[in-house]
Structure formats: C-alpha cells, structure tokens
Amino acid sequence: MVPLRPPTAEPLSPQGILETAAAFQRSRVLLTAHELDLFTTLGEGNRTSSEVAAALGTDERATDRLMNALCGMGLLAKKEGRFSNTPPASRFLVKGQPDFLAGLMHLVHLWETWSTLTEAVRRGRSVAGPANVDERGEEWLRAFLAAMHWRALQHAPAVVGLLDLTGVSRVLDVGAGSGAYAAAFVRAREGIRAVAFDLPKVIPLTEGYLRQAGVSDRVHTVAGDYTTDPLGQGFDLVFLSAIIHSNSPSVNRALLRKAVEALVPRGQVVVQDFIVDEDRTTPPFAALFALNMLVGTPAGDTYTASEVGRWMEEAGLRHIERKETPFGTSLIIGRDGGRGD
Numbered sequence: 001m002v003p004l005r006p007p008t009a010e011p012l013s014p015q016g017i018l019e020t021a022a023a024f025q026r027s028r029v030l031l032t033a034h035e036l037d038l039f040t041t042l043g044e045g046n047r048t049s050s051e052v053a054a055a056l057g058t059d060e061r062a063t064d065r066l067m068n069a070l071c072g073m074g075l076l077a078k079k080e081g082r083f084s085n086t087p088p089a090s091r092f093l094v095k096g097q098p099d100f101l102a103g104l105m106h107l108v109h110l111w112e113t114w115s116t117l118t119e120a121v122r123r124g125r126s127v128a129g130p131a132n133v134d135e136r137g138e139e140w141l142r143a144f145l146a147a148m149h150w151r152a153l154q155h156a157p158a159v160v161g162l163l164d165l166t167g168v169s170r171v172l173d174v175g176a177g178s179g180a181y182a183a184a185f186v187r188a189r190e191g192i193r194a195v196a197f198d199l200p201k202v203i204p205l206t207e208g209y210l211r212q213a214g215v216s217d218r219v220h221t222v223a224g225d226y227t228t229d230p231l232g233q234g235f236d237l238v239f240l241s242a243i244i245h246s247n248s249p250s251v252n253r254a255l256l257r258k259a260v261e262a263l264v265p266r267g268q269v270v271v272q273d274f275i276v277d278e279d280r281t282t283p284p285f286a287a288l289f290a291l292n293m294l295v296g297t298p299a300g301d302t303y304t305a306s307e308v309g310r311w312m313e314e315a316g317l318r319h320i321e322r323k324e325t326p327f328g329t330s331l332i333i334g335r336d337g338g339r340g341d
Helices: 014-021 025-033 038-042 049-056 060-071 088-090 102-114 119-121 138-159 182-188 203-213 247-261 284-296 305-315
Strands: 076-079 082-085 170-174 194-196 218-222 235-241 265-271 317-324 330-337
Touching: 025 038, 025 060, 025 082, 025 102, 038 060, 038 082, 038 138, 049 060, 060 076, 082 088, 082 194, 102 138, 102 284, 119 170, 119 194, 119 284, 138 182, 138 203, 138 284, 138 330, 170 182, 170 247, 182 203, 182 218, 203 218, 235 247, 265 305, 305 317, 305 330
Parallel strands: 170 194, 170 235, 194 218, 235 265
Antiparallel strands: 076 082, 265 330, 317 330
8 A cells, every 4th residue: 555645625525425435446447457467468559459358368348348448547548449558557557667566466455355344344353364474375475575665665765864874784674575675774874784584485585676686795684473583683773664563562562672682782773654643543544554454464553653652662762753754654763771871
C-alpha cells in the first residue's frame, strides 16, 4: 500500500459516497490487466484485442471489453480497432522499463486479503490464511519484496539523511527485506558497514538485491527470526523500518529490548513506521493501514507515538524524539540510556 491523498475538507456528497463505494472496479481492472501481463504483451505495438487474447490465452470477447475499459481509464489508446499503451502505461506498467511498478503484484495479493475484511471485523482477527512468510509461497514473497524495494528506493536516501550518523560505523537493519535501507546507510558516509537481518527464506533474495546495488562488500547478511534469535551485538544504530506494525505490543516490547541489547553504549534505535495520532483517526492512511494489518497479520496494528515511546523507555532508551519524513512515515528515535548516560 502507498499513502493516500488526504480527504478534502468538504463533506462527502451522496455521489461522492457512491464513487468511493465503486472505486474497487477501476482498481480491479488495472490489477487484472497487470496480473495477465497485458501491458507488457502489448508492448510498443498496435494490436487488436483478438491478437492480445491469443497471446495471453484469454477469452477474445472478455479481453476486448477489458481493454476498452482500460482505454476509458487512460491506460490504453484505441484507433481503428487496434490498441496501444498510453505513455504512462508504457513507462510504469511494461516489464523491463526502468520505472516499472513491480509492486503491483503485491497489491493483487492484498486484494485477496482485503476481501476478507468483513469477516475479520466480525472475528477480530485475520481469516485470510497463512500469515507466516514461510507458508505464503515464493510468488507472494517475491511480489512483496519487489513492492517494498520499489518504495524503499524512493525513500531510503532521504530518510537516512534525517538521522544523526555522527560516530556511526555499524548499522543493523532488522527485517531488511531487499536491503535498500542497508544500502542507503553504507552509501551515506564512508566507513559505515551494515548487517541486513531477515528470515532464512528472505535472505537469498536480499543478497540478490544487494549484488544488484553493488554494496555486497559493505552489507553483510544474517538469516534469523527476530522473535526467537539474538540480533548480535556492537551496533551503533539499530534500524526497524516497517516492522512494528506487523506485531502485537508484546512482541514489539521484546523486540525493542533485543535491539537495545544489540547496541553499544549510547547507540540509537530508530523506528520508522506509519504512526497514527492519539485518536487513531488520522493520518487517514495510518488509520487504513491498521485494517491492512487486521486482515493480513495475526496481531499487527498501527501504533501511536506515545505507545512506541513508552516501549522504548521500558527497553532502556532515553532522549526519545520524533521526526517526520516527506513520505507519510515517522521516525521515533531513542538512545541507549542505561550505560554511561
């Protein structure tokens, strides 16, 4: 998911409510076209819907109606019965292009979990099936990492630039995913080295992304589960980006204690996440993201700054501060206060 634009100050009209209720239709058209690989199949050519259907192995009439709808959405153009990608589709929806939105397949999977929201609200928990990465399969994992990597590439340099890296030489990126943040840390200043820590099934994919980024010599990988395994020791900074929203409060308390144990004296722990305001209704995306965690995880949620700050203090962190990023996330930063402070 990506942050949504804030709602307008004007109250919704009946028409606006109906448009919100029907918004899923346009979403499903785009996701289906992406799932079928329609934009890539069309490529730079002008083809009839019959030709595209034959290439995709789909029904001819249904493919034609799908492509007509995509024209109405501005993603395809049609002239004399032949279809072509519009410039935005060519740039963002064709595989192999530099700006390809690889993370859309993750949204295909989110569609499946969000369709269970009604039952999840009834039961108070996810009913969407396996939540464990080890049980979700290779396709889901690759799509998830691609989505997180695309987002992190846009954000990581600016986020790392907001941090005080004075005296920082060793960074631990917990739940590193593609390693985009670990890469940003080692590029931020000469002499910084990082450890990318993630689950055993994730780490081979992480290493591929790190090789592609050209930082394998400066980012070491460690396979483990942060709920059961130690995180190591001797780090100046422990980074937890988009981690706490997947966990219950008790798991987050335990994780922050482990993070502090991994620090050198006066080291710092940095949490990046979608922080919800105290009344839990704003920012709008953070409120929606709480439901994303409801349908997709056993006990995840969005949390307030006071909750995160309290967990940090319980773990022994002091001088806790909050910084806002340009991307709708917040940084909650605490320094080790139990040894020499």
